[in-house]
Amino acid sequence: MANPKWPGQKTAELPLDINIRDPRWDQNTFVGRARHFFTVTNPLNLLLSDKELYDAQTIVKNYKAGIVTPGLTEDELWKAKYKYDSAFHPDTDQKIYLIGRMSAQAPMNMILCGCMLTFHKSIVSVMFWQWVNQSFNAIVNYSNRNGNVTATERQLGVAYMSATTGAVATALGLKALTGHLPSLVGRFIPLTAVCAANCINIPLMREREIQMGVPVTDDTGHKLGYSSRAAQKGIFQVVISRITMAFPSLTIPPLIMNELEKKDFLKKRPWLSATVQVGLIGILQVIATPLCCALFPQRSSILVKNLEPELRAQIKEKSPNTEVVYFNKGL
Incomplete structure (x- = not known):
């Protein structure tokens, strides 16, 4: 059982061994790919501002470079990755035109x-x-x-x-x-x-x-x-x-x-x-x-x-x- 957190206790830093280069779910199965694409193709992603998208890009690129944003949780890391994936091209890293996403x-x-x-x-x-x-x-x-x-x-x-x-x-x-x-x-x-x-x-x-x-x-x-x-x-x-x-x-x-x-x-x-x-x-x-x-x-x-x-x-x-x-x- 994990130790309870006391007031003022520091949260453990997120480990650097999470594989965010690949999708969160197993891409060898249809269900895993479907869960991935339900997240990427969610129309609500279109409402994200440029600031939110570039902030997500920074979090993901920093993590890949071994830099963890202070206080970042694993769920927040994955959310940032999917915001990033929804708007940036996987090969060129350029932001895709809105209607091209x-x-x-x-x-x-x-x-x-x-x-x-x-x-x-x-x-x-x-x-x-x-x-x-x-x-x-x-x-x-x-x-x-x-x-x-x-x-x-x-x-x-x-x-x-x-x-x-x-x-x-x-x-x-x-x-x-x-x-x-x-x-x-x-x-x-x-x-x-x-x-x-x-x-x-x-x-x-x-x-x-x-x-x-x-x-x-x-x-x-x-x-x-x-x-x-x-x-x-x-x-x-x-x-x-x-x-x-x-x-x-x-x-x-x-x-x-x-x-x-x-x-x-x-x-x-x-x-x-x-x-x-x-x-x-x-x-x-x-x-x-x-x-x-x-x-x-x-x-x-x-x-x-x-x-x-x-x-x-x-x-x-x-x-x-x-x-x-x-x-x-x-x-």
Whole structure:
């Protein structure tokens, strides 16, 4: 049993052996990853002031350097780490634009999905909201890329134009093909367009990672080289996560709203339809965002035997016992 603290007694200093380089919960399990991402993607993180974020950054960086803030408890250290993780890029340590943070996913997608589902009948509305949605996705994809690979402004501009054009073209093509079908079918155009657009937007915005490769490390974090195959695997996992993330918000509300709009309550109050729909999407996004981010570990891995022959040979020469390498797949 621990000794009771008496008035004036000094609190023991926090030990320096807490591993805050990694998440608090076991990332080898889905539950551990989900708990981690429920903390990182919490929309309340957006309310943190710059001072709070920079104070959290100072606490975490000082602790990593062996300096403990006086009076700091372990819970306070972890809270500071998650404030820091929610706003700063893990590779570059730069503060991410507000709407590029994963904590902005739920509120932003609540608005965008609500608008895409509400204004799906007009061609102009479809074009506008798909463009806005893919512009937002481009910011998120760039903000959460592997930060060790840089791209020029021209490359980013080409990727952005290609991604948004592809998304809008997909949505318009689907609208033309389904125009004669029941209205319920039209409600699912945004989902199909978003899924197709993610397959275009994410790889294009992160094209440099495929071209140049991303850093791969051994289990201790020692860099062993750059791999395009690792980048491809990471981007594929992110595409799956984003499509899965969009699925509940763009499938469940249309089904519910299709039934509710037949009822007298909403027939008499049509202005409530958009509010109800956005509310449903918000609830689903708050749940789906962390769960879908948790589908794959952020610190992803790949077998050495699956790497490029040149890199494989290089690793075998430098570290012959290494069979698995690790990399940041992004979000």
